[in-house]
Amino acid sequence: xxxxxxxxxxxxxxxxxxxxxxxxxxxxxxxxxxxxxxxxxxxxxxxxxxxxxxxxxxxxxxxxxxxxxxxxxxxxxxxxxxxxxxxxxxxxxxxxxxxxxxxxxxxxxxxxxxxxxxxxxxxxxxxxxxxxxxxxxxxxxxxxxxxxxxxxxxxxxxxxxxxxxxxxxxxxxxxxxxxxxxxxxxxxxxxxxxxxxxxxxxxxxxxxxxxxxxxxxxxxxxxxxxxxxxxxxxxxxxxxxxxxxxxxxxxxxxxxxxxxxxxxxxxxxxxxxxxxxxxxxxxxxxxxxxxxxxxxxxxxxxxxxxxxxxxxxxxxxxxxxxxxxxxxxxxxxxxxxxxxxxxxxxxxxxxxxxxxxxxxxxxxxxxxxxxxxxxxxxxxxxxxxxxxxxxxxxxxxxxxxxxxxxxxxxxxxxxxxxxxxxxxxxxxxxxxxxxxxxxxxxxxxxxxxxxxxxxxxxxxxxxxxxxxxxxxxxxxxxxxxxxxxxxxxxxxxxxxxxxxxxxxxxxxxxxxxxxxxxxxxxxxxxxxxxxxxxxxxxxxxxxxxxxxxxxxxxxxxxxxxxxxxxxxxxxxxxxxxxxxxxxxxxxxxxxxxxxxxxxxxxxxxxxxxxxxxxxxxxxxxxx
Numbered sequence: 001x002x003x004x005x006x007x008x009x010x011x012x013x014x015x016x017x018x019x020x021x022x023x024x025x026x027x028x029x030x031x032x033x034x035x036x037x038x039x040x041x042x043x044x045x046x047x048x049x050x051x052x053x054x055x056x057x058x059x060x061x062x063x064x065x066x067x068x069x070x071x072x073x074x075x076x077x078x079x080x081x082x083x084x085x086x087x088x089x090x091x092x093x094x095x096x097x098x099x100x101x102x103x104x105x106x107x108x109x110x111x112x113x114x115x116x117x118x119x120x121x122x123x124x125x126x127x128x129x130x131x132x133x134x135x136x137x138x139x140x141x142x143x144x145x146x147x148x149x150x151x152x153x154x155x156x157x158x159x160x161x162x163x164x165x166x167x168x169x170x171x172x173x174x175x176x177x178x179x180x181x182x183x184x185x186x187x188x189x190x191x192x193x194x195x196x197x198x199x200x201x202x203x204x205x206x207x208x209x210x211x212x213x214x215x216x217x218x219x220x221x222x223x224x225x226x227x228x229x230x231x232x233x234x235x236x237x238x239x240x241x242x243x244x245x246x247x248x249x250x251x252x253x254x255x256x257x258x259x260x261x262x263x264x265x266x267x268x269x270x271x272x273x274x275x276x277x278x279x280x281x282x283x284x285x286x287x288x289x290x291x292x293x294x295x296x297x298x299x300x301x302x303x304x305x306x307x308x309x310x311x312x313x314x315x316x317x318x319x320x321x322x323x324x325x326x327x328x329x330x331x332x333x334x335x336x337x338x339x340x341x342x343x344x345x346x347x348x349x350x351x352x353x354x355x356x357x358x359x360x361x362x363x364x365x366x367x368x369x370x371x372x373x374x375x376x377x378x379x380x381x382x383x384x385x386x387x388x389x390x391x392x393x394x395x396x397x398x399x400x401x402x403x404x405x406x407x408x409x410x411x412x413x414x415x416x417x418x419x420x421x422x423x424x425x426x427x428x429x430x431x432x433x434x435x436x437x438x439x440x441x442x443x444x445x446x447x448x449x450x451x452x453x454x455x456x457x458x459x460x461x462x463x464x465x466x467x468x469x470x471x472x473x474x475x476x477x478x479x480x481x482x483x484x485x486x487x488x489x490x491x492x493x494x495x496x497x498x499x500x501x502x503x504x505x506x507x508x509x510x511x512x513x514x515x516x517x518x519x520x521x522x523x524x525x526x527x528x529x530x531x532x533x534x535x536x537x538x539x540x541x542x543x544x545x546x547x548x549x550x551x552x553x554x555x556x557x558x559x560x561x562x563x564x565x566x567x568x569x570x571x572x573x574x575x576x577x578x579x580x581x582x583x584x585x586x587x588x589x590x591x592x593x594x595x596x597x598x599x600x601x602x603x604x605x606x607x608x609x610x611x612x613x614x615x616x617x618x619x620x621x622x623x
Contacts, residue, residue, distance in 0.1 A: 054165050068498075089435075178206065207246050215248070255397055258355050372411060375464045412458040440452060584618075
């Protein structure tokens with residue numbers, strides 16, 4: 001354990017070595033061998049179809065830079081911290097995504113994000129100084145005021161359309177976040193990204209590169225505006241936004257689809273095959289492309305000729321004859337009518353039809369605004385997404401016990417949607433929401449109401465949604481079935497922090513004069529203000545355990561120890577002695593981690609502990 005997040009670059013190299021070991025020479029990729037392996041010449045010329053932008057190389061550097069940051073629990077800001085499985089993380093989302101790599105790799109079923117749309121007025125974090133070092137970047141994103149809040153002027157860069165890197169800056173911001181997000185998705189996971197016309201073209205390109213063009217599911221159109229905008233300067237009222245959807249892997253059916261309306265299937269003629277509905281038989285292609293489907297269709301009993309539609313019929317003559325012989329054709333009495341096919345209920349492959357790529361039906365931006373006003377009594381947030389929109393997406397991609405991630409949480413719409421859906425059907429869906437403590441503007445309603453950051457608004461919204469559901473449950477207990485009595489109406493708060501261990505941090509010695517700090521880090525690796533609880537969660541995260549891992553605090557031979565995941569790992573942070581080691585070895589855990597300082601001036605105890613753990617088959621580490 002070195003205290004760092006996963007090495008993205010090395011992971012990719014390792015995966016490539018597994019698939020194509022023959023292309024490596026002395027540990028490096030031999031391009032000529034790669035060409036031979038692929039059986040064709042690679043097109044390395046400038047004339048190729050590729051997404052490129054100013055700063056792409058720097059975006060890769062930001063992505064590949066490891067972090068030693070951690071997450072510190074904030075039980076005082078949480079509800080039911082010990083029991084809930086819902087997580088809110090306050091912090092810069094790129095660093096948070098890196099911190100989550102070990103614990104949540106391949107565990108997330110659905111991701112929804114509503115990133116900055118790059119309208120020209122957005123402010124967001126991006127490596128705009130392409131020459132700045134990782135240390136300079138970290139120092140910049142860590143800028144805080146005297147009360148500990150992140151400074152907007154130090155943290156954000158406004159991306160004006162007058163900037164020469166206007167689109168490039170947005171791409172540099174999005175690329176590393178999407179890349180890391182893909183790592184967290186399960187093989188059957190999907191991601192939804194809201195966007196408008198400003199960057200939808202670039203979003204599709206960048207997601208094709210990160211997720212693979214073959215994993216594109218759909219570009220949904222959301223009718224976000226109910227009424228036309230008469231203030232438009234172009235004459236066009238933009239009444240929609242987009243939601244781009246990609247799957248983690250090329251699954252045939254990434255989305256659930258809409259339930260078929262079974263009530264449409266009836267049996268008015270007492271057909272022995274059971275209930276049926278009529279289906280269209282008109283073709284889809286012109287005669288030049290499918291000539292065998294362009295012919296006159298004649299009822300063999302009445303001899304009525306129904307002619308041929310412009311696009312022909314859906315079936316060729318042989319298939320159509322079979323349908324006729326099986327009495328599956330519904331013949332109109334008029335030759336101007338259009339014959340249709342009987343589609344029998346018992347022959348459907350499943351009970352779901354396709355999910356429409358157009359999302360609407362009373363789901364508008366104004367609904368999201370009204371939700372905020374109902375909760376806070378004022379317009380606390382500009383243009384929030386309605387929770388009903390997120391609910392539609394969750395229903396399409398998530399089962400009742402899956403995890404949903406939103407790392408541009410904003411006002412907390414995704415969390416709101418999860419609570420409401422679980423309330424409706426008793427599900428156990430869980431969420432992880434990530435939001436930067438971005439300062440609110442002093443002239444905003446949020447600031448005037450006492451909310452200094454967007455993260456504060458998000459947390460308070462979650463609290464109020466929970467309170468409303470509890471109140472509803474108390475007033476109308478009949479609405480909550482027995483299976484809903486265990487609804488998870490809580491959330492645990494974590495905050496992005498520097499490592500508790502000085503030996504892991506990269507901000508100890510900034511220059512030669514401060515080398516003393518580095519020497520001190522080796523003598524006493526723990527920050528003076530570090531708490532056992534914070535150190536424990538950091539060790540868990542960096543050992544690959546998630547934020548809902550079961551933790552038990554125990555006393556063994558006078559020593560406080562933490563049992564992780566039913567004894568799978570033991571962590572000692574305050575005291576260790578010979579008897580405690582003997583008791584731990586009896587279990588034994590798969591791994592045991594202790595602070596090295598606990599063995600100060602007792603090398604014999606440390607040596608004996610190492611040997612006993614080894615004999616018991618337990619991995620032993622000290623920090």
